[in-house]
Amino acid sequence: MNLVDQLKEILPEDRVSTNETVLLNHSQDESFHPANLPDVVVFPIDKKEVAEIVRFANENKVPVVPFGIGSGLEGQAIPIHGGISIDFQEMNKIIDINPQDLLVTVQPGVTRLQLNAELGKHGLFFPVDPGADATIGGMASTNASGTTTVRYGAMKDNVRNLEVVLADGSIIHTGSKAKKSSSGYRLTELYVGSEGTLGVFTEITLQVYGIPEVIVAGRAVFSSLQNSVEAATTLLQVGVPIARIELVEAASIRNMNKIAGTNYAEDVTLFLEFHGSKVNVDADIEITKELFEDFGCYQFDIETDSIGRKKLWEARHNNLNIMLHTNPxxxxxxxxxxxxxxxxxxxxxxxxxxxxxxxxxxxxxxxxxxxxxxxxxxxxxxxxxxxxxxxxxxxxxxxxxxxxxxTCTGEHGVGLGKMKYQQDEHGKALDVMKAIKQVLDQNHILNPGKIFG
Amino acid sequence: MNLVDQLKEILPEDRVSTNETVLLNHSQDESFHPANLPDVVVFPIDKKEVAEIVRFANENKVPVVPFGIGSGLEGQAIPIHGGISIDFQEMNKIIDINPQDLLVTVQPGVTRLQLNAELGKHGLFFPVDPGADATIGGMASTNASGTTTVRYGAMKDNVRNLEVVLADGSIIHTGSKAKKSSSGYRLTELYVGSEGTLGVFTEITLQVYGIPEVIVAGRAVFSSLQNSVEAATTLLQVGVPIARIELVEAASIRNMNKIAGTNYAEDVTLFLEFHGSKVNVDADIEITKELFEDFGCYQFDIETDSIGRKKLWEARHNNLNIMLHTNPxxxxxxxxxxxxxxxxxxxxxxxxxxxxxxxxxxxxxxxxxxxxxxxxxxxxxxxxxxxxxxxxxxxxxxxxxxxxxxTCTGEHGVGLGKMKYQQDEHGKALDVMKAIKQVLDQNHILNPGKIFG
Missing domain, CATH: 3.30.70.2740 (Alpha-Beta Plaits)
Known part of the structure; x- marks a missing residue:
């Protein structure tokens, strides 16, 4: 019996696909790494099916490559050795929202915006924002972060517990519901960022936050890059809990103005966001403005309403699109x-x-x-x-x-693009990582060819 | 040649001790777990010596047990199988303070108060406060935390990089100076809390914080435990960045008053601390007071000066001593x-x-x-x-x-006392931990008999 027929013993036929378009859609991500087709794409609906798929793959030494929504930037989801692409689009349930514990448990296929739409009904939000509407599974597996990480941390700081299918198909939980623990090794952080090379996630418990009473965005313009960086560093030393602080250099502001129709001063600019109570946000803005002026900030504008704020962040987020727009x-x-x-x-x-x-x-x-x-x-x-x-x-x-x-990668992960820098960055620690990989994936079926080559 | 003579080939004689008092001092910690003597105590002065000791121990299958200051509460430093106790008192140098990056690098024998005395000169502090004046090495190895963790996190959140001697004597670095990274597996968090069972720390890089402009302490008294807990939970949901929020039940307040001469209302009490700019702290206190009143808080006192604050926290911290005082x-x-x-x-x-x-x-x-x-x-x-x-x-x-x-342990670690709960708490994940331990310590020399038994 061939691979596909065997998988159809595990899953219903309509969730085992070798359709050419489906294979193509699972051959690449948003990066410019070369595409490679999987042999087959499966669409499990629960942890039991995932466990059976992985166990089967392990017994038959077939690669398994988890696939969220394909928004990765370093080729993590590209099945470079073929095998089984596990698509999590059918595992997109929000399992539990617990406002009192500020916890939510989701399946890996839930996307960031889907999660926040649901959390909003409870006055809560999940802050990690990599830009793309990535799946939570993908974000956990690359230790994603983004514009709000300066205040709320990266995925590693916000994943409380992972349900993971190991190479042999057994299922573990890496953490608990407790906010902190000194019990046993910290497997949660080991698995966050492991890019599918140590196991396949089937449930993710995240800590979430109350939506701030007030959110204010702003822009601060400097005549010198050095000054803008020193201003930002000093602000953090002083302990102002700024929620976003994004640098855009002058050349990119010029592009924004040209394409997006904004009219920003064409100089190095910090895009800012403040979260908190009205009194605290006002105080934080005041401190920030004064401190920035000491570093030569010559323009400081704030946007208190949500439309102005949206426009400001769209300009920042569309930076990439603007570049592509001008270069068809x-x-x-x-x-x-x-x-x-x-x-x-x-x-x-x-x-x-x-x-x-x-x-x-x-x-x-x-x-x-x-x-x-x-x-x-x-x-x-x-x-x-x-x-x-x-x-x-x-x-x-x-x-x-x-x-x-x-570090060679702050948030996109190693995937295919940063493998060549792993030895330089980690030295002998890379041997420890390889030893852990070897002992947890003896048949090399878990996203083979990633991180270590 | 016996063990001691062989170690004297590695270290000068005066730093290899079998003195009875020295052995006794390294046979126990602050816990009530039974003492056990090491065969020998060594006092290395640098990473090279530590590496040679561990390599020697590995080749000869002799246990090595790191020893900081003996303030552990679960027997982690007790050499239950004898062997070599590595005392870090000679490795107590603060290697580098970097205010711009908010980073400090220390040897493992540096204590928390020693570090903060030095950081204070730069307007910085290290917030993790387990109560005891523990060594940073001990705190990192147990993933210590304490009264300020609600705001500043535990050791796992504040260790940026570890230099670790592996079982074979080779030296790795688990992280970098970057604030975040998605490069390779997160070995830093794996090693934090591993209690000397995966390697021996020789350098620790920590993130530090600017000393807040204003620190205000307070006490809030409730007539119901349930209400006090709900008040605290709601405060966190609202996002008030409180720096300390400690529950003391009525019986303990009665003890305090009897022994420490305080005159506190004998009801369930939250001890509080606020950090930040004057405006923000005032605003936070106002929000806290109003919110607590909604939950039946009937007394809310604040201490703005440092003497009043010290007295308040001494009362809280001496809770244990008071109990011992009344029970000689x-x-x-x-x-x-x-x-x-x-x-x-x-x-x-x-x-x-x-x-x-x-x-x-x-x-x-x-x-x-x-x-x-x-x-x-x-x-x-x-x-x-x-x-x-x-x-x-x-x-x-x-x-x-x-x-x-x-979890069975929020901050003291597993050591000897929580081993029996590991299977219940972690289930099959314990097998993953054991597999990692086995591959990184094949001769079982690294603090054997801890965490896994």
């Missing part, structure tokens, strides 16, 4: 290093120089409070010269980040 | 469960009933914002009946916590 047929490679705050200004300036020298078009935006920034490089994926130059550029930026004690 | 010659067993907030009131009331039924004397205090509470039980360690009753009481409380999805 091209794609964007997004670098993703994270450096210590004291090296951030230098790292951004270095990256700008590298972009300019490369002859490619690119913009820099940064989660400045975390030291994480993206240089978005426009390229034609079929133009080998452009791809080569973009890869070189990426490598220059990664090497700089590692040289100052940073 | 006795010891205290401290339970340590953590439960979901929605089960906290019930858990505390259940524990109070169990204490009363046991006939033992005991007081309950709780890190109420985390759902973590301690029932301190007074007992004579030589009275087998009292020890038996205390153990039974502990077991009742742990079983209750696990039945509502909590």
């Amino acid at each position: 047929g091209k794609k964007v490679m997004n670098t993703d290093v994270c450096v210590p705050l004291s090296n951030l200004a230098e790292a951004v300036e270095f990256s700008r120089t590298c972009i300019d020298e490369s002859g490619l078009q690119g913009g820099i935006i940064g989660h400045i409070g975390d030291g994480n920034f993206h240089a978005g490089i426009v390229l034609d994926p079929n133009n080998t010269d452009e791809v080569k130059r973009a890869n070189h550029l990426n490598e220059q930026i990664v090497k700089f980040a590692l040289s100052v004690g940073g | 010659g006795k010891k205290v067993m401290n339970t340590d469960v953590c439960v979901p907030l929605s089960n906290l009131a019930e858990a505390v009331e259940f524990s109070r009933t169990c204490i009363d039924e046991s006939g033992l004397q005991g007081g309950i205090i709780g890190h109420i914002g985390d759902g973590n509470f301690h029932a301190g039980i007074v007992l004579d360690p030589n009275n087998t009946d009292e020890v038996k009753r205390a153990n039974h009481l502990n077991e009742q409380i742990v079983k209750f916590a696990l039945s509502v999805g909590g």
